[in-house]
Amino acid sequence: MWEYTDKVMDHFLNPRNVGEIEHPDGVGEVGSLACGDALKLTFKLDQNHRIKDVKFKTFGCASAIASSSALTELIKGKTLEEAAMITNKEIAEFLGGLPEQKMHCSVMGREALEAAIENYRTGGKKKHELEGNVVCTCFGVTDKEIERVIRENDLTTVDQVTNYTKAGGGCGGCKGEIEKIIERVRGEKVTHEVLGPPAKGKKLTNIQKIQLVQQTIDEQIRPALRADGGDIELIDIEGNKVIVAFRGMCAGCRTAEFTLKDVVEAKLREFVTADIFVEEYKEP
Amino acid sequence: MKTIYFDNNATSKTAEEVLREMEPFFCELYGNPSSMHTFGGQISRYIRKARHQVADLLGCDESEVIFTSGGTESDNAAIKGVLAAIPQRRKIITTRVEHPAVLTTCRELANQGYNVVEISVDKLGRLDMDELEKQVDDNTAIVSIMYANNETGVLFPIEEISELVSSRGVVFHTDAVQVVGKMPLNLSKSKIDLLSLSGHKLHGPKGIGVLYIRKGTRIAPFILGGHQESGKRAGTENVPSIVGIGKACEIAGKYIEDENTRVKYLRDKLENGILQSCPDSRINGDKGNRLPNTTNISFEFIEGESILLLLDKFGICASSGSACTSGSLEPSHVLRAMGVPFTAAHGSIRFSLSRYNSEEEVDFVLEKLPPIIERLRQLSPFVAGK
Numbered sequence: 001m002w003e004y005t006d007k008v009m010d011h012f013l014n015p016r017n018v019g020e021i022e023h024p025d026g027v028g029e030v031g032s033l034a035c036g037d038a039l040k041l042t043f044k045l046d047q048n049h050r051i052k053d054v055k056f057k058t059f060g061c062a063s064a065i066a067s068s069s070a071l072t073e074l075i076k077g078k079t080l081e082e083a084a085m086i087t088n089k090e091i092a093e094f095l096g097g098l099p100e101q102k103m104h105c106s107v108m109g110r111e112a113l114e115a116a117i118e119n120y121r122t123g124g125k126k127k128h129e130l131e132g133n134v135v136c137t138c139f140g141v142t143d144k145e146i147e148r149v150i151r152e153n154d155l156t157t158v159d160q161v162t163n164y165t166k167a168g169g170g171c172g173g174c175k176g177e178i179e180k181i182i183e184r185v186r187g188e189k190v191t192h193e194v195l196g197p198p199a200k201g202k203k204l205t206n207i208q209k210i211q212l213v214q215q216t217i218d219e220q221i222r223p224a225l226r227a228d229g230g231d232i233e234l235i236d237i238e239g240n241k242v243i244v245a246f247r248g249m250c251a252g253c254r255t256a257e258f259t260l261k262d263v264v265e266a267k268l269r270e271f272v273t274a275d276i277f278v279e280e281y282k283e284p
Numbered sequence: 285m286k287t288i289y290f291d292n293n294a295t296s297k298t299a300e301e302v303l304r305e306m307e308p309f310f311c312e313l314y315g316n317p318s319s320m321h322t323f324g325g326q327i328s329r330y331i332r333k334a335r336h337q338v339a340d341l342l343g344c345d346e347s348e349v350i351f352t353s354g355g356t357e358s359d360n361a362a363i364k365g366v367l368a369a370i371p372q373r374r375k376i377i378t379t380r381v382e383h384p385a386v387l388t389t390c391r392e393l394a395n396q397g398y399n400v401v402e403i404s405v406d407k408l409g410r411l412d413m414d415e416l417e418k419q420v421d422d423n424t425a426i427v428s429i430m431y432a433n434n435e436t437g438v439l440f441p442i443e444e445i446s447e448l449v450s451s452r453g454v455v456f457h458t459d460a461v462q463v464v465g466k467m468p469l470n471l472s473k474s475k476i477d478l479l480s481l482s483g484h485k486l487h488g489p490k491g492i493g494v495l496y497i498r499k500g501t502r503i504a505p506f507i508l509g510g511h512q513e514s515g516k517r518a519g520t521e522n523v524p525s526i527v528g529i530g531k532a533c534e535i536a537g538k539y540i541e542d543e544n545t546r547v548k549y550l551r552d553k554l555e556n557g558i559l560q561s562c563p564d565s566r567i568n569g570d571k572g573n574r575l576p577n578t579t580n581i582s583f584e585f586i587e588g589e590s591i592l593l594l595l596d597k598f599g600i601c602a603s604s605g606s607a608c609t610s611g612s613l614e615p616s617h618v619l620r621a622m623g624v625p626f627t628a629a630h631g632s633i634r635f636s637l638s639r640y641n642s643e644e645e646v647d648f649v650l651e652k653l654p655p656i657i658e659r660l661r662q663l664s665p666f667v668a669g670k
Contacts, residue, residue, distance in 0.1 A: 002589075012593065018663055033627040033666060036587065036607045036615065040665035057665035061589035061606070065663060139613070162613070169613030226395060248395060 004062060005096035011066035016073055019055040027124070028116030031108055035139055035166070037064045041071070041112040043120075050079050056112075063095075063102040070094045071109040080117050086110060087152045088164070103164040107149060135177050138170025143181055150185045158182065158224075172228050176263045179224075183266075209272060210237055216271040217244070221264055232264065235281040242268060245281040256280070288645045290554075291601040292485075293434050293462055293578060293636035298528070299487040305531040306489065309524040316520055318512070327523055334530025338494055341533040342479070343470035345499065350513045351526050354493035355461040355482030356385040359428070361495055361506035361517070362457040362478040363389055366426040367398070368504035370455075373425035375399040379411060379440075380621035385480075386428050386459055387617070399423070408570035409438035409622050417448060424454045431460040431479075432467075435605055435618040435634055436569030437578025439463075443474055450475035455501060461485050461493075465536030466543045466575055477501045483525065487638070488532030492525035539639050548576035550646050551637050555579040557650040562657045568624055568632060577637045580605070580619075582628035585667050586660040591633055594656040600649055605632040 004012070024042035031038030037060030046052040054076055058068040070091050075083040088106040092098045098106060132144030149155065149164045158178050162168040168175045204212065217234055225232055231247035244264060246256050257280075265278040289297065315324030317331055332346070339346045352358045363376065363386065378390050380402045387402075394400040401419050404412050411429070420427060427449045432439045442458055449456040457478035463469070465486035471479065478501060483492040495517075497503060503516070510518030559565055564584040583591065588604030595602060605616030607630060614620070615629035624632070635649075661667045 015663065036630045038665055057663060059585060059664045059666055060587050062593050065590065166613050229395065231395065
């Protein structure tokens with residue numbers, strides 16, 4: 001059973017501002033029946049361009065309904081500029097926190113608000129469109145959205161990104177790509193924060209290198225592939241060339257080439273040495 | 285607040301008679317049945333009695349009853365034990381709708397290189413028998429197919445399946461945790477080689493189960509370190525729970541008829557009442573071929589966790605196949621395998637009754653549920669108007 005705060009239960013049992021405004025100034029619709037949660041937000045402005053009235057309708061679990069209700073309370077009386085500053089974190093904090101696996105409910109609230117504001121600014125013409133490239137095809141999540149959630153919530157793992165955006169929670173095929181986005185976003189952060197260049201790794205003996213490669217495969221790479229029903233085997237190491245073979249679901253997978261370069265090679269470069277390159281073993 | 289427990293496929297109340305039977309085995313009769321002294325040695329008599337009670341319900345020989353820690357252990361032991369005993373065969377056949385105790389085990393074995401085939405089901409949750417027939421071959425080590433589905437209650441034709449599998453010389457296992465005590469069994473007349481059951485699903489204690497192993501079935505020991513349970517499952521016996529599951533089986537035998545008459549009547553009344561009072565609701569699974577105590581109903585346009593939490597406010601306990609209740613993001617694998625639309629799967633609720641339920645409880649749920657459904661539909665953006 002989920003441990004919901006009293007405030008979540010209060011907003012679930014007594015949701016504020018339920019309904020749909022007739023002739024609204026802005027409408028935002030996100031999610032779908034298939035995804036398991038969806039939210040329709042409508043608002044009306046007063047003559048000072050402040051949100052005079054806002055209503056929601058939500059299909060979803062208790063935390064989705066509570067997040068929607070919280071959102072309407074947070075934005076009432078605000079200008080659109082002020083409302084647009086609200087993050088999913090503020091929605092969750094307003095409710096006294098949400099279970100980690102339910103954070104995507106707060107993200108859905110923020111997305112609906114964004115869509116409604118966009119709809120207002122385009123004179124009611126524009127419906128919400130996905131921005132950026134779709135990474136997770138199961139739940140229709142784009143790289144832009146993932147990047148934003150990583151930044152706003154300071155996320156570091158693929159599981160966290162799944163909890164916050166649902167991306168990677170279906171077939172799991174995009175987990176490698178999510179990992180890349182995390183590295184990219186966190187990489188940016190590192191360059192902002194770290195002053196000097198990172199310390200040079202010390203030179204490895206061949207045996208040390210082989211052990212480290214094997215260890216990296218075991219600990220960093222295999223679990224991710226296993227999650228998708230695949231596996232990897234270390235075949236040989238010649239200098240900086242590492243030869244591996246894909247097994248299980250990975251064997252013959254059309255994205256194996258991608259996995260090879262962007263997961264296996266990237267991980268080995270991160271944990272062993274930067275000049276490693278990886279080749280796939282071909283049956284002689 | 286009174287609890288209305290309609291979640292008996294998750295776990296069930298331990299019968300008071302079962303608890304009373306177990307009590308002396310904690311502080312008085314606490315000896316180890318393997319001991320040489322009478323104080324310990326006498327305990328084996330009670331274990332024998334329990335084994336007899338289980339065998340009676342299953343219609344098998346006492347020597348074919350192995351006590352385990354529960355249904356999940358029995359499932360794991362059956363599958364892995366057979367694979368270890370027949371290492372040259374590399375194929376496992378199961379279904380897409382198994383309990384995770386079987387499905388996760390098989391998928392892990394697939395990672396280890398076994399060829400795992402998952403047979404599909406149709407819209408009503410019925411097994412594709414043609415596909416099964418095609419798949420059972422000389423390389424197949426074991427076929428593991430559940431007797432009844434825990435989510436929908438749909439029964440598979442296990443007698444027919446076991447005849448087919450056995451005629452090809454392949455070992456057949458069935459997870460029967462939802463069936464034992466609800467349907468009569470006579471294993472001595474069937475071709476089932478291995479069968480799992482669980483104590484807490486039939487008003488016995490938790491942490492105890494049984495693996496039935498037909499005489500002559502090749503299976504490797506699954507826990508080493510002692511002679512207990514014919515050397516198959518070592519470790520000092522969980523005496524109180526063994527006594528408990530024995531008593532639970534004895535009582536269950538007496539209530540099988542009640543399950544199929546009174547409990548079935550209550551389930552049908554609940555189901556029909558809900559379908560009549562809640563528009564856009566539907567049954568998941570083959571209505572004519574189900575456990576007598578289970579119903580799985582989908583409510584369109586609303587989500588299962590919300591329904592459960594509102595029922596909980598009235599002390600009503602049920603389950604859902606929605607994504608949100610499991611912590612995963614996709615709804616029940618069983619409903620998806622049946623091709624139930626996502627829209628209906630997210631709003632699915634399972635009610636599972638037992639002999640401890642009453643007609644007043646059914647009436648209470650029929651009074652409280654429709655306004656909950658109506659209230660959530662008013663919140664839903666997919667319902668027009670209002």
